[in-house]
Amino acid sequence: MSAPCHCKHVDDSSSNDKLSALSPELQQEFKDPNHPANLICELCRLFYDNNWVTGTGGGISIRDVDGTNPNLVYIAPSGVQKERIQPWEMFLVELPDEKILRTPNDIPKELTKSYKYKPSACTPLFISCYTLRDAGACIHTHSQHAVMVTLFFENEKEFAISHIEQIKALPKLKYNDETGKIEKIGSMEYYDKLVIPIIENTPHEEDLTDSLQEAIKNYPGASAVLVRRHGIYVWGETVWKAKVYNEAIDYLLELAVKMKLAGIPLVKQE
Amino acid sequence: MSAPCHCKHVDDSSSNDKLSALSPELQQEFKDPNHPANLICELCRLFYDNNWVTGTGGGISIRDVDGTNPNLVYIAPSGVQKERIQPWEMFLVELPDEKILRTPNDIPKELTKSYKYKPSACTPLFISCYTLRDAGACIHTHSQHAVMVTLFFENEKEFAISHIEQIKALPKLKYNDETGKIEKIGSMEYYDKLVIPIIENTPHEEDLTDSLQEAIKNYPGASAVLVRRHGIYVWGETVWKAKVYNEAIDYLLELAVKMKLAGIPLVKQE
């Protein structure tokens, strides 16, 4: 249901008011709607609408691949409502040393919450995608379709589906002997089998790092890792690729849940 | 489906027009978007969009924990469409005597409905959360996931789920011998069992008070009480905590319904 629109249309001016408390450099940065910090805010609101992030869980990190320093990574703080974060609440980290260049704790108090911000608990997982796969962005959701799939296949180490058109939205990846990197060589085909590894959940999100890295290494063709009873990590070459991959994968997970309930095999026997 | 946006963008000026009929003090109060009366309006619209409040059922009450007098409680009127209430339609009550400081019946008639407003029938239940748990806000929804869970476990007195990541969004509570109060000592763990008591519905909402209070006392670890064939009450230390807890619990109830239909146990046997 949609409540009648009551938006006050003061965002613009109020945002400007708020921005004026920032340094002139930051004011200038955040005026660009395509700035990574602004895109994180925009996409978190979209993910909230899609029920992919809820409460304070889930989120997205962006590496500034189109900027002057592609080693800069933007990360949301932990424990905040993702649909309400503001661009100045991000942590700015530089790879490969993960040096923190900027924290929301340095931002004028009238713009921030009164507690001490910490980077999202997903940080080492996001960083793993950047370092192991040269990702430009990494999305983490608590999508119920992802959780249900890991419950349906409680004893399996991977999820697989084939012969669905939407699979073609996903990249075909291959190890390049010369560069020593996993590279995109095209798109998956309709009849290809999409395989996503499932790792076991751990009490603390950061403890997922080892098994996530292992899964990324063992599945060179994967653009995502499912976490049992928890959700999914999806990455891509850029923020928009990551968004498109995440949408395609969530579509396939949603369809897989319906197929499973209807007794239809996920991988077509030919 | 989303109809094309037809919003007239006159809210701002029309709201201002309307505000001008209020006393200067109230005009000033309601200019703050974080005023409890404004937050109740904003969150009721969100809850309507989520199908948590519908018709005239459900709602939220906020205690002004960050204000100069944390004993002030804002309560919506009964029998109104919650997604359309206005800040001046709230009752303002002072604890512990529940003295009514302000009612919408005192507001100029051009801003209100022509009937005599009464406080929401949930009032004694909201008050119970304030007095027994020092809550800063209390949410009541008619979520169908909540109703379905109470129907699936028609003969049970509690709902339980474990080993789902979203459980970590909920607080770990413990009785403090020194203060004599239930206090938050951290967050629940992934492997913890979330238990929410279920009380039986009564013909009149206010008659739920005794059993709600009993459940709150018997379940010191709970942040919510399910009401059979009716919905749920969720509270938190602040309005934002209550919102986050309610989102996390509704996510878990929705997932529980899916797991139940798929024959997956809600509490993992280890």
Next chain:
Amino acid sequence: MSAPCHCKHVDDSSSNDKLSALSPELQQEFKDPNHPANLICELCRLFYDNNWVTGTGGGISIRDVDGTNPNLVYIAPSGVQKERIQPWEMFLVELPDEKILRTPNDIPKELTKSYKYKPSACTPLFISCYTLRDAGACIHTHSQHAVMVTLFFENEKEFAISHIEQIKALPKLKYNDETGKIEKIGSMEYYDKLVIPIIENTPHEEDLTDSLQEAIKNYPGASAVLVRRHGIYVWGETVWKAKVYNEAIDYLLELAVKMKLAGIPLVKQE
């Protein structure tokens, strides 16, 4: 999913531009957001968002019970996308003779479609609710929950549910010997059994009139009539009451579908 907001924010001015093609009297009328013609537009957009009206089906008619002439009835045209109708596209009919006072065919051509408008095929059904029940508004939806319920009970002549809190949103109606009218004497109780008659669909919507009238007469306690494999008609004393009743009934129909699929009886045995 929610696409990024691209609204052009020109509605206001463009509406004003358009309005200027109307007579000064109509311009004045349609400036009031609570004018029945404007409310029909607003609510049709809401119903479209809720998947209650789709394609060109479904809609709402309002009788101007708060206006100077409560015999005036506003009716949308047939065969148009309900989420896109404009206030000047309504038919204005006066009861009891159903005299057409205004049609969209009289409106300047730049504001209307090029074909000849006809009143909605639901007109005789809406009129039946006005004349037999003194309704202030009547809603017709093609809600899939309504259709599914009529399919689950293919051989039944009525739908019944009890012991769900949301039932309390519906009116308790009783025949008044003195006035000879069905009147609201309060609200239904939680333990009451809500009964909605189901009539069989006919090839032409207007041919439903006789069986709808018969159902209205045979079920003096009903505020709605289900139409098998088609949808539902819901009415109320005012437009807002009709909206609230329709939301409560659709909530109950949605819940009933879930209960039925889960094998839970709709009427509680005590």
Next chain:
Amino acid sequence: MSAPCHCKHVDDSSSNDKLSALSPELQQEFKDPNHPANLICELCRLFYDNNWVTGTGGGISIRDVDGTNPNLVYIAPSGVQKERIQPWEMFLVELPDEKILRTPNDIPKELTKSYKYKPSACTPLFISCYTLRDAGACIHTHSQHAVMVTLFFENEKEFAISHIEQIKALPKLKYNDETGKIEKIGSMEYYDKLVIPIIENTPHEEDLTDSLQEAIKNYPGASAVLVRRHGIYVWGETVWKAKVYNEAIDYLLELAVKMKLAGIPLVKQE
């Protein structure tokens, strides 16, 4: 869930800013909200909200039937997020020779993406609907209801449903001996059986052309073709008719999935 509205309300001015990089002719064209290129943008956003297009899949093409040259066809580029396309990113093609009159590759670089645009892979399928059926618009979605129906009837060559009111939103079509064309002779009746052919998916979308054309010829009464494990193509005399038909068909496919899961026959036996 709906995140709080954060729209910046700069679309208008920013769009105007952007428009100023275009030729004066294009600036003038795109000022009309009913221009086919603008309608494609508007409807793609709506389809994204409805989960009909996701990632970069699905879309809509419009033939300018109301313009001075009804042979002009607007087609979105391939591989872009459909909910974010802009009017100047369309290909403009003239029938019957499919001569490309305008491509987004000619548009100033500050308005477009840095890669070389290609027309949507659906182009030959859209063109088939224009040439074989004189369609005014053609919609392609990856609706999960469409995919599920083709999975439920994995061995069938057509989908059929009858005796549902929403069927009446669809056109009754007949071959006209004199004109040699399929023409609309009215609307389907409630008791009519709606039949939609199902064709098998192919690795490349353009390779669907032959079987789509064959299905269109073999099913003169059809306004749509389902593609197994992929989605659906729906067309209509105008963009608005195509939209209404697609909504009605998707409603029926969604209902069919529910009926199938509940064991209710889709075609009523009389």
